[in-house]
Amino acid sequence: MIRIIIQYSVLKTLIIVFVLLVLSNQNNDMLYGNETGKNLNETSEDAINIIFTGEENGYLEPCGCSEKELGGLSKRHSLINLLREKDANWILLSLGDIPGKVGRQDEIKMETALKALGRMGYAAHNIGEKDISMGLDLLGYLSQISSVDFVSSNIVNPGPQILRIKPYIVKEIKIKGATRKVGILGIVSPELIDNGYQKIEVVDPIESLEPLISKLIDKTDLLILLSHAEIGDSIKIAENYPEFDLIISGHGIDEPGLHIAKVKDTYVIPVGEKGKYLGTITMQPEFSRTDEDRPSTNSNLPSVEIISLDERFGDSTEIKMLLKIYQQRLRDEELLTQVFKTELPSNLSFIGNDDCAACHNKIFKHWKETGHASAYETLVKAEHEYDPECIECHVIGLNYFTGFETIESTPELKGVGCESCHGPGSAHKETQSKDYGKIDAVDCTTCHENEHSPSFEFNEYWQQIIHPLEEK
Numbered sequence: 001m002i003r004i005i006i007q008y009s010v011l012k013t014l015i016i017v018f019v020l021l022v023l024s025n026q027n028n029d030m031l032y033g034n035e036t037g038k039n040l041n042e043t044s045e046d047a048i049n050i051i052f053t054g055e056e057n058g059y060l061e062p063c064g065c066s067e068k069e070l071g072g073l074s075k076r077h078s079l080i081n082l083l084r085e086k087d088a089n090w091i092l093l094s095l096g097d098i099p100g101k102v103g104r105q106d107e108i109k110m111e112t113a114l115k116a117l118g119r120m121g122y123a124a125h126n127i128g129e130k131d132i133s134m135g136l137d138l139l140g141y142l143s144q145i146s147s148v149d150f151v152s153s154n155i156v157n158p159g160p161q162i163l164r165i166k167p168y169i170v171k172e173i174k175i176k177g178a179t180r181k182v183g184i185l186g187i188v189s190p191e192l193i194d195n196g197y198q199k200i201e202v203v204d205p206i207e208s209l210e211p212l213i214s215k216l217i218d219k220t221d222l223l224i225l226l227s228h229a230e231i232g233d234s235i236k237i238a239e240n241y242p243e244f245d246l247i248i249s250g251h252g253i254d255e256p257g258l259h260i261a262k263v264k265d266t267y268v269i270p271v272g273e274k275g276k277y278l279g280t281i282t283m284q285p286e287f288s289r290t291d292e293d294r295p296s297t298n299s300n301l302p303s304v305e306i307i308s309l310d311e312r313f314g315d316s317t318e319i320k321m322l323l324k325i326y327q328q329r330l331r332d333e334e335l336l337t338q339v340f341k342t343e344l345p346s347n348l349s350f351i352g353n354d355d356c357a358a359c360h361n362k363i364f365k366h367w368k369e370t371g372h373a374s375a376y377e378t379l380v381k382a383e384h385e386y387d388p389e390c391i392e393c394h395v396i397g398l399n400y401f402t403g404f405e406t407i408e409s410t411p412e413l414k415g416v417g418c419e420s421c422h423g424p425g426s427a428h429k430e431t432q433s434k435d436y437g438k439i440d441a442v443d444c445t446t447c448h449e450n451e452h453s454p455s456f457e458f459n460e461y462w463q464q465i466i467h468p469l470e471e472k
């Protein structure tokens with residue numbers, strides 16, 4: 001049997017390197033290319049190489065709001081191409097959960113991302129609960145058109161003509177002239193499914209896996225489970241089924257390198273969230289499960305590497321093009337006009353910066369020179385000005401009635417304006433009340449939150465844009 005034995009020392013070094021990388025954000029070369037960049041430097045033709053990613057959760061690319069952002073499909077593709085230069089033998093696996101939330105934008109996202117996975121040559125996409133939440137119609141349609149196999153061992157298939165989904169796949173790899181077979185299964189934890197809402201039935205993975213493992217154990221040399229479940233549940237599966245050599249797991253784990261678990265001979269390895277990391281596993285299987293003379297202990301030492309997708313990797317033009325088409329579709333479908341809006345309290349409305357300028361001219365002139373005033377133009381430059389997910393923080397009041405709708409209908413509300421911070425000003429314009437627009441540091445963090453503004457610190461930031469004193 002081919003076992004995955006990760007050399008503990010290697011693993012530890014990787015994890016330590018990983019921690020250093022996260023903490024210091026320096027010495028990036030260490031993980032990639034130099035000392036521990038095993039896969040990139042030493043990948044050979046006699047190995048089974050696996051790439052795993054997943055849990056994109058709606059995150060197709062970094063927004064560019066800060067410099068510290070990791071991930072994105074386009075960088076991922078560049079890294080995969082680099083890995084392929086060393087060896088063509090990569091099996092690419094996706095754990096599941098492409099969309100972030102339910103809605104038209106994430107439907108388009110899911111289609112875009114699956115197309116990208118297809119271009120990158122993914123073998124399998126396991127179905128996660130967020131994929132399921134998009135509904136049977138979309139999932140069925142995508143399963144029919146996608147070049148990536150949809151895999152799930154515990155979804156009760158409503159019919160292959162509706163959902164083209166496989167309980168497992170077997171990939172064949174040629175190693176030193178011999179064929180090695182890798183069985184790939186996938187589950188989604190029933191506990192993650194919003195019961196009664198979707199027409200898709202999900203059953204207990206422990207039960208559904210048993211007959212499949214019995215069927216595959218003698219026909220494959222390696223068994224891998226894509227486990228879309230809490231890490232604890234994945235560990236439970238590992239305890240029940242030592243037949244798995246490797247379980248790729250997920251859920252709620254931000255930094256995957258810190259959570260690798262070993263259950264007897266099975267490794268349970270998380271992928272991390274939002275596609276910020278790409279995991280690789282390399283194994284040198286010398287013996288087939290069916291070889292008579294295979295040793296009882298295994299001397300093959302696979303290595304695991306978690307690579308953070310940072311600025312070392314360029315953008316793949318092919319994926320960039322797909323993402324451009326994605327933006328075009330957001331524009332064509334006018335998604336900005338379909339944003340869910342909330343009522344403002346007591347008939348207030350947004351009036352735009354020009355009205356404020358009449359009475360607070362000095363503040364207005366100063367504001368004009370800040371980045372807030374040109375936040376919309378930033379999106380135009382980035383070609384994301386039709387993307388509701390970006391517009392939200394780069395204009396006034398997108399999520400409210402009377403707030404920003406489109407650049408044609410509400411040009412006066414573009415940018416982070418006075419009312420983005422002080423609130424709707426219609427009543428104040430009449431009353432000129434001193435009570436209007438009291439704000440504090442917390443109000444900044446609706447936009448300057450950790451993801452988009454990791455260095456935010458109120459005093460330091462406010463000093464950069466503090467209003468000049470108004471003449472009375």
Ligand code: HEC
Binds near residue numbers: 371378387449452
């Ligand atoms: C949650 C609010 C939020 C969302 C959503 C958001 N941004 Fe931003 N963006 C910010 C903030 C805050 C900054 C300033 C960060 C800082 O300087 O610390 C910023 C800065 C930027 C910058 C850098 C501007 C500069 O001149 O340095 C770019 C580019 C940008 N955003 C693009 C985008 C794009 C593209 C999207 C959508 C994919 C997006 N933003 C979504 C809040 C947001």
Ligand code: HEC
Binds near residue numbers: 418419432433436438
């Ligand atoms: C017609 C003139 C006028 C217009 C238009 C106007 N303001 Fe005022 N604003 C005033 C006056 C007068 C005060 C009270 C100043 C005082 O008593 O110190 C005031 C007070 C304020 C305060 C509270 C100041 C404090 O002491 O805490 C804020 C904030 C403010 N205005 C923001 C705005 C914004 C934002 C707009 C546009 C949406 C706006 N104002 C439009 C005249 C105006």
Ligand code: HEC
Binds near residue numbers: 443
């Ligand atoms: C509605 C969302 C939003 C709110 C609220 C917000 N910001 Fe920003 N902020 C942004 C965006 C978006 C940018 C990036 C603008 C750009 O360059 O395109 C930004 C940029 C900045 C910058 C860099 C400005 C420059 O000139 O380069 C500072 C400083 C800043 N914000 C401070 C604050 C402070 C302090 C608060 C609260 C008092 C605040 N912001 C509230 C969205 C917001």
Ligand code: HEC
Binds near residue numbers: 363
């Ligand atoms: C990034 C958020 C932000 C934006 C944008 C913003 N302000 Fe303010 N404003 C503040 C903060 C923070 C204070 C200080 C509040 C405090 O000290 O209690 C303030 C204070 C004020 C005051 C009270 C007088 C003062 O200087 O303390 C007025 C008037 C005012 N703002 C008007 C405006 C006008 C007019 C605009 C648009 C041209 C605007 N603000 C844009 C955050 C903002």
